Structures are given as C-alpha cells and as structure tokens.
Amino acid sequence: MKGVIADTAHESATRNLYIETYGCAMNLADSEVVASIMATKGFKTTDDIQEADVVFVNTCSIRDNAEAHVWGRLREIKHQKKTNPGMIVGVLGCMAERLKTQFLEKEQIIDIVVGPDAYRDIPRLIEQVEDGQKAMNVLLSREETYAEIVPVRLSSNGVSAYISIMRGCDNMCSFCVVPFTRGRERSREPESIIKEAQELYNQGYKEVTLLGQNVDSYKMENEQNEVVFTFAQLLEKVAQIAPDLRVRFTSSHPKDITDEVLYTIKKYDNICNYIHYPMQSGNTRVLNMMNRTYDRDWFKMRLDKIREVIPDCGISTDIITGFCTETEEEHQDTLTMFDYGKFDFAFMYKYSERPGTLAARRYADDIPEEVKGRRLTEIIDLQHRNSIIKNTSEIGKTHIVLIEGESKKSELDAKGRNDQNKIVIFPIENYKKGQYVKVLIERVTITSLIGRIVEEVKF
Numbered sequence: 001m002k003g004v005i006a007d008t009a010h011e012s013a014t015r016n017l018y019i020e021t022y023g024c025a026m027n028l029a030d031s032e033v034v035a036s037i038m039a040t041k042g043f044k045t046t047d048d049i050q051e052a053d054v055v056f057v058n059t060c061s062i063r064d065n066a067e068a069h070v071w072g073r074l075r076e077i078k079h080q081k082k083t084n085p086g087m088i089v090g091v092l093g094c095m096a097e098r099l100k101t102q103f104l105e106k107e108q109i110i111d112i113v114v115g116p117d118a119y120r121d122i123p124r125l126i127e128q129v130e131d132g133q134k135a136m137n138v139l140l141s142r143e144e145t146y147a148e149i150v151p152v153r154l155s156s157n158g159v160s161a162y163i164s165i166m167r168g169c170d171n172m173c174s175f176c177v178v179p180f181t182r183g184r185e186r187s188r189e190p191e192s193i194i195k196e197a198q199e200l201y202n203q204g205y206k207e208v209t210l211l212g213q214n215v216d217s218y219k220m221e222n223e224q225n226e227v228v229f230t231f232a233q234l235l236e237k238v239a240q241i242a243p244d245l246r247v248r249f250t251s252s253h254p255k256d257i258t259d260e261v262l263y264t265i266k267k268y269d270n271i272c273n274y275i276h277y278p279m280q281s282g283n284t285r286v287l288n289m290m291n292r293t294y295d296r297d298w299f300k301m302r303l304d305k306i307r308e309v310i311p312d313c314g315i316s317t318d319i320i321t322g323f324c325t326e327t328e329e330e331h332q333d334t335l336t337m338f339d340y341g342k343f344d345f346a347f348m349y350k351y352s353e354r355p356g357t358l359a360a361r362r363y364a365d366d367i368p369e370e371v372k373g374r375r376l377t378e379i380i381d382l383q384h385r386n387s388i389i390k391n392t393s394e395i396g397k398t399h400i401v402l403i404e405g406e407s408k409k410s411e412l413d414a415k416g417r418n419d420q421n422k423i424v425i426f427p428i429e430n431y432k433k434g435q436y437v438k439v440l441i442e443r444v445t446i447t448s449l450i451g452r453i454v455e456e457v458k459f
C-alpha cells in the first residue's frame, strides 16, 4: 500500500473537501496529509462548507472541553447537511480513535470515522459510503509515518510550515490520552524529512517546525537496535539546508532533551533559540503521580543547563493545575517554579480526567472545580506578571524577525516572530512577508513586542 498514493496521478479536481482541524500542530499537519490523499481522488479543498461534497472534522481529545467543542460543531454541521443531504461527513483524529463506533451510534450525520494512522484508507472508506454504508478504520499502526506523502499546505502563510518527524507516544503520562489515540512511538526516515524541508525551502518557505509529541526520542536504529541517528543529528541536517531557513521544533520532554540538542541549537544560528519545555507541575510528588519520570530538582537542573548553554533561549511551558490529590502546598511549588523558570510563555490548563488513562483508573479526580479554577488564575496572573517584566526588558533592543504576514489588527502592520518565538508587530513599510528584518522594540504587551524596522537582514 505504501507509495501508491504518491505515485498515483492526481485526478482532475472535481469535488470539494472542507476540512476543519482542532487540537495540536500534529493534527494540523495530519489534515495536510489528508488533503493530499484526497487530492489524488479528485478533491480540492474549499473554505466554504456550503459547497463541500465531503466535510472532515479532525478532532482532539486532550481535555473534555476540546471534545465538547467538537460535539457542538457536529450539531451545527447537522443543520448544514439538511440543506445538502448528499454531503459526506467524516470524523478524523484523536476523538475518532478514542470513541470509535460511538460516533456512528450517537450522531446520525456521521458517515466515516478514521483514526490518525488510517488516513491512507480514506478513499476506500468514501467509496464504501457511496455504496450506502457507514465506514470506519481506527487501526493504529507501528510503522505508519506518511513519510512519502507530500502534504497540501492548508491555510499556510507561505513562510512557515510544519513537518511531522514522528508519530505516537510511548511515555504514558498518567493524565494523558495521546498514547491511546495515537499509538506507539515511531520515527520517520530522515531522508524524507530532509527532502520535505528542502522542497519547502525551494518553494520559498523560510521556517520549518519539526513536530512530534516528544521530539527528543526521535531515533533511527540499525538491525542490532543500536541508535544510529538522533534528533540532534536531524536538527543539524535540516539546519544545513540554508542559513535563511529557520528551524524550530516541538515538544521536548524534560527527561529527554539532551546536551547534544542544546549544543546543536547553539552551533547553528538558524536553529531558533526556543524550547517548549512542558513542566506539568512544580511538585515532585505530583510529578511522580503524573508519571513524568523527572522531579522538581531535575527540571530545575535542566532548565539551568538550557540557560547555561543558550543564555538567551526563549522557554515556554505547559502546566496542569488541580491534578488528583494536589494540595495547596504542592500548588505553591508550581508557583515558585514559575517564578524560578521565568518562562516566556505558558499554556495553562485545569486537569481534565480522560477516560481510560492511568490517572482515571488509579486516582480520584478530587480537586473541586472552583479550586482548580482559583489555582489556575493564580498561575495565569503570575505568568502574566513575569511576561510583562520579561517583555519590558526588551524595550530598546533590536531583534531579527521573520515577517509572516499582516498583523490581525491592521494591514499596515506586519507580524512576525523573533528567534525566541515571541510575536513582534511593526509597520510593514515596503517590506514583504518572508523577509528578515531587524526591529527595534519600543513598546510591549503581555504577548507581543511592538517596534519599527531598522534595516533588512540579508544572508
């Protein structure tokens, strides 16, 4: 089966695919693979659901509210289907994997359910629906990486693109549904990754983000199961494509990020000085219950190491508040780690019990909603204070920014990011997206730096 899709001549596009994506960057990258698979069957993507022959919703299961949102959306799509009864509706992604037949049972409008490793089967599933049946494939795979499928870049700005380098996760953090929805961890062959990055660069892209749930466990092994190619080596290869191709990656697991990776970032100017470094909790007992396999001291020690090797590294984190049995003192430990970490950005969540996970089976979800909420607010407030202090310290400095397009608020302003992944806004003047410019920072908000261009940066 592998290879067939890339080799098939694209049928002329006669039907429309509307695809809506929820969840993480991996899902966005997957939707681009799905669009590519559908293109071989004569489907072109449309932004208008009204004119769609097929509607796909690529879903996320990470928290209950992510799932609730999708159910709400499906109810809206149900109304749409009334005006267009021939429309085929499919659910893809992590919720499809988790809930399987429940979708077909609960929601009459759904024709197809496809899990993250079964996208190559979509054309056959569509044919099955056209024959009047419901169709489902939620088989997980130990090998599938969609390596040779060239993604159709959906809603891309033409400057930055995602490249999926691995799939699945073997970590079994006790709160997390991902190992159940995405299966075992596997790495994609380096040649196909480097080729994809090179092709993107040839097309004018200036930034690639290498994606995996835990990029530091990316590896290629020989027949004796010895590691012969690491994530650091992959980073280096991609960085060598061109000095004006920025390389980013996400996510790193604190237990796994190696010194080799840190020194590779340091060695190459075009590997961005930015690490997403999810902490989850600042307390050792809670981290232990979460099965994160590091403790507070380890997290701190590795944070120090990042700052020692890459002093100006941007660091962001993820936090879960109100995990099972978390006490007030343990919550304070998270706050003190936030103060210590001085993160540039944080994704902050209330714990949401996911059925089937280790935590759901072993521990009661016993922190009341209002306590979770109050703790979350305390963390958010602290993070905002830290962000403002950090951002304010950038006033008067210059940053090299890759222009990604217009800012949301004004077409006279450009939006881009600096090396540390911070959003920078400035008058666009006569510059174009895809150019690198040096920007002098004059003002800041919690989330962005605002300034003006001093000069263009040439490579």
Ligand code: SAH
Pocket (backbone or CB within 6 Å): 062, 063, 175, 176, 177, 178, 212, 213, 214, 251, 252, 253, 278, 280, 318, 319, 320, 349, 350, 351, 352, 353, 354
């Ligand atoms: N692979 C990444 C995280 C992927 S999920 C890593 O290991 O860091 C993204 C974030 O969602 C996690 O870092 C975590 O903070 C959050 N998350 C995952 N499961 C959750 C749950 N059950 N409740 C609340 N937040 C959760």
Ligand code: SF4
Pocket (backbone or CB within 6 Å): 169, 170, 171, 172, 173, 176, 177, 178, 179, 213, 214, 253
């Ligand atoms: Fe989930 Fe942990 Fe894997 Fe991240 S490392 S995807 S949190 S199980």
Ligand code: F3S
Pocket (backbone or CB within 6 Å): 022, 023, 024, 025, 026, 027, 059, 060, 061, 062, 093, 094, 177, 178, 181, 182
């Ligand atoms: Fe959500 Fe699946 Fe990503 S659960 S966060 S879409 S891996």
